[in-house]
Amino acid sequence: MPEYLSPGVYVEEIDTGPKPIAAVATSTAGAVGVALRGPTTPTLVTNYGDFVRTFGGPLPIPDEATQAVWDQRGHYWQAAESVKAFFDEGGARVYYQRVVPGGAVASSAPFNGGLVAALDADVGPADTTLTLSHLFGVNAGTQLTLVAATGSQIGQVTVQSVDRTTREVTLNAAAGVSAKRHDLAVITAVNNALAVLTATASSQGGWGDDLSVQILPMVGARRTLASTPASGGKVSTQTTAAANAGATDINVTPIAGSLDAATATPFQVQINGGAPVTVNTVTDAAPDVTLTLATALGAALPAGSTVTVVRAAVSGSDITVTGADRLYADAVVQLEGAAGTEIRVVQSVVGSQVTLTQAPGNAYAEGDTLSLVEAEVRVRYRPAGGTEQTEHFAGLRLTNEPDPSSLIAGINLRSHWIRLAAGADYDATSLANFPAVTTGGWGALAGGDDALATLTTADFIGVNPGPGQRTGIQALEEIDEVAICIVPGMWDSDVQRELTVHCETLAERFAILDPPPDLSVQEIQAFRSPIDTTFAALYYPWVQIRDPRPGAGGTEEIAPSGFVAGVYARTDIARGVHKAPANEVLRSIRGFTQTITKREQDVLNPQNINVL
Template sequence: MPEYLSPGVYIEETEIGSKPVEGVSTSTAGFLGEAERGPTTPKLITSWLDYQRVYGGLAGEGSYLPYAVEGFFNNGGQRCYIGRIVQAGATGAEIGLKKGSAGALTVQAVGEGEWGNRVAVKVAKGTLSGFRLNVYYWKDAVPLSDPEIAAKDAPRPSVSETFDNLSVDAKSPDYYEKRINGVSQLIRVAKKAGDSGEQPDEAKIAYLAGGLDSSENAGQVSAVPAANQIKLSDGASADKNAYVGMTIHILDGDAKGQSRTVTEYAATKIATLNAAWAEGKAPAAGAKYRITRSGVTVGDYKRTDSAAGSRKGLAGFEEIDEISIVYAPNPDAVSGLTEELIAHCEKLKDRFAIVDAAQNSDAGTLDPRSNDTKYAAFYYPWIKVTEPASGLLRTVPPGGHVAGIFARTDAERGVHKAPANEVVRGAIDLEFQITKGEQDILNPRGVNVIRAFPGRGIRVWGARTLSSDPAWKYVNVRRLFNFLEESIDEGTQWVVFEPNDEKLWGRVRRTVTEFLTRVWRDGALMGTKPEEAFFVKCDRTTMTQNDIDNGRLIVLVGVAPVKPAEFVVFRIAQTSGGANG
């Protein structure tokens, strides 16, 4: 309370009436998948060129993430977060730069994986002062380490970065950590314990090393193995199933070059892994081996093992409130991934998942209704796009393009408009041409078909969720409620700990009413007047005295969302003439 201790005029500010509620964004996407390179903690990307600068280009035959991101931006997307997926246990490449025999600073690749082994650095004298650090990255091959030979015979680096006039003084604006970390798309630098902190010596090109795409256990065969068996040293793993599904690579001896996938684990004091070695050349005692795991799993997407501040995958997406669309290309290729994407959206209740059909799915048997949810939509078939490098057509999942259509529709019409009957930009052809008869079967099953129409292009021709509840049949209805709920949630945070009385209830009613009136005027709600479009109650009818005594303020809001005109029927009758109706 203000104090009035002496005569005078007092000017005081007070709050009355409602507070504005700002509508949240509904078009920020979160993409999960394997990329050529880059960080593994989620990062905001605002263009296709931005993605290429941070994550590179195509990432291998099984990776569709670059196509999805390009399709997203081509179809109207503006912002997305990228969650680069790597296998648990993957390591990052690094190298220590020296001053004489003492360590000066450590250079590390910005993300895990073998790509970091193709990053090289060279230290030279700074143009004006300090030192210069040149950074090079080759996408496909590691050239020779001798710079004179490399300059003649090695291919040009795919990416080059130069940081000049670097200082080792932490107070200087040119301090190497300030200039490089967060700016370089390839490396980060650090002074580790035991490093001298002095300027590193000028040196030839040196490659980072130690980057691995999967967990690895290197060692030696501990005993002469029995037929078709390899024995690993004690303590190789406490988990008896740790190596099932991984691959053992023999690095020397008679069996050098052989590799076999572990299919069974026999628990003994010395871990025994059964592998079908070829025709008698089993690894000899003392032979060196390496174990890697090929292919990501659903656990690599969930990443519940990642720590706060450096969370990856879906765990990292949970920390980003702006994400409203979640997509992982071709989720059917990773067992359990579709279910995890849906569970992620159902848990947070502020985002919507886009799910692809598997490649080469048969229209007659395709039925995704086992995943009964109002937080996801299913799209079929795959589309064909032009591969930038070769100019050839590549068949890719459609979800990235569909996410862009979501964003485009939200910007041009609003989240209440169904993201359908929209052209799929960048799609040259379809995996299959779907007929009306086939869609008659697929549409009731919740399959949103992408079809080609003569003279009208390739269009998304469905807007249904995977829910069996008729109230949540349409994508735009679910996403509209996501928008309303999130906007009201963020716009009424000021209410918490306010005195819970009639004055507050009236302010809350006016706040929500003004917001919903604006939504109705934008065409998102039914009715010719606001009273027909929504109602807001916050009074003794929504709360008991027990609720008030326990600190609860309860607001009841009802809205009448618009539904898409999915079936347009013109009834035409023949008359005998005249103007009689």
């Protein structure tokens, strides 16, 4: 019956009597071959564009010396063309198993320890403010080193003040230099002695040298601190006399036990709902009390103004946080208040009560803030002459746990391009150990090697150490859906023997074998003679196609297995498995490399050599 691929109206005749033995569908192929890049486990691709995105396009045609070495074994460099042929001829699904030489090496880049932020806006020489992607570790007096995205140093600036709500810093002088959005500000210099993290390409090969990785801290959430349960109710009073601008003393009505001459200082108050102001001393001025402020009044203050005591938000290692449901055990947080900032780690969260692994060193009050430190990762793939591709992952926890939301496990699970591994100095609780490269920006992967000079036919045959560890032809055993098996362009006898044994052993799939190119009628008979199986078919001759390599445009001669597998699948999908894939047109070829006459075909067909 036809294969039902999408919603529609289908008519199917159902025989109510005894059913004959059903034939095996041949719409899904399994292919084994070399690729530019990609996973080394059987991977489903559903069109040629999908194949290119996952495994890359056609391999470069090797030099004549390499071709001579492989003259008796196969054209391994033409696998991508065969996959394209499969889809061009109507195939819909192929599981591709990439072959990797034993000497192949994956590209990698080490990440040391340091703290870096990205610029969120362009900066000019006359500008006195910077907007950063985060303000972790940034306080008044912090010196920032501006670095271009390319890694070159631009200049240095010093922070005068910080606005954590807008993530804007005010400088103590004009920047004096120009920087662009996405350039970097190094907060803590990168320590090259630290081995914090290693980023490695997801598979072996020189393709990984076109990868770059950037890892930066980000604000996962920003929450306001609330008063602790022990702080009691709200304490609010009023001024009893007017105060002039520039004054530091204000008189207020006392509240026994909460705001009187015995109240311990310093503490903070809000005047008419404004920003918290620190009170240095409280003195008796019966019937009032006098509050001496650390900061002079910026404007005249009328009598009757509201003065509210800011209550403590910390009790030992416990803090009260509004919206604490965004926090979690082992979360890294930055506490932010008038006394400064500090990094702490969350031990537990119960409602709005958050327990830290270590008590804060500063005093924090209601209205102060807490910022959750998480990571964001950008991956950039820039193949020579190709289209740039990127990945972006945000909100990654710094914990080194097997949790898909954590930095390392999350990237290893979700990234198509890279894998991360913690180094000896990985420390989620220290921002000085945050993963960073020497330049502070992008880490360029290097050292990848395809090692095609070490490729052997044994790499195509593969090994079978068990599920998930199989390579080469052996790996196709893990995919039950595969019905057609090809190793395109390979005519080595050991490879073809292993492919037919694979099909005979499983007894549910069929192999399509390729002959060497340019064989005469006598030579193809000699090649076919030792093949003794009912689980494989040999097709002859080779075909001519347009060379799909960018800018090529000429004619390329390739083996027929990919085309034939596509015809098998097309016939199965359109007509049903009962229809033999015979008398079908090869739609995507320019011609054949040889012209076979009817009399020659009369000789070959009885010997089970399928003539195209």
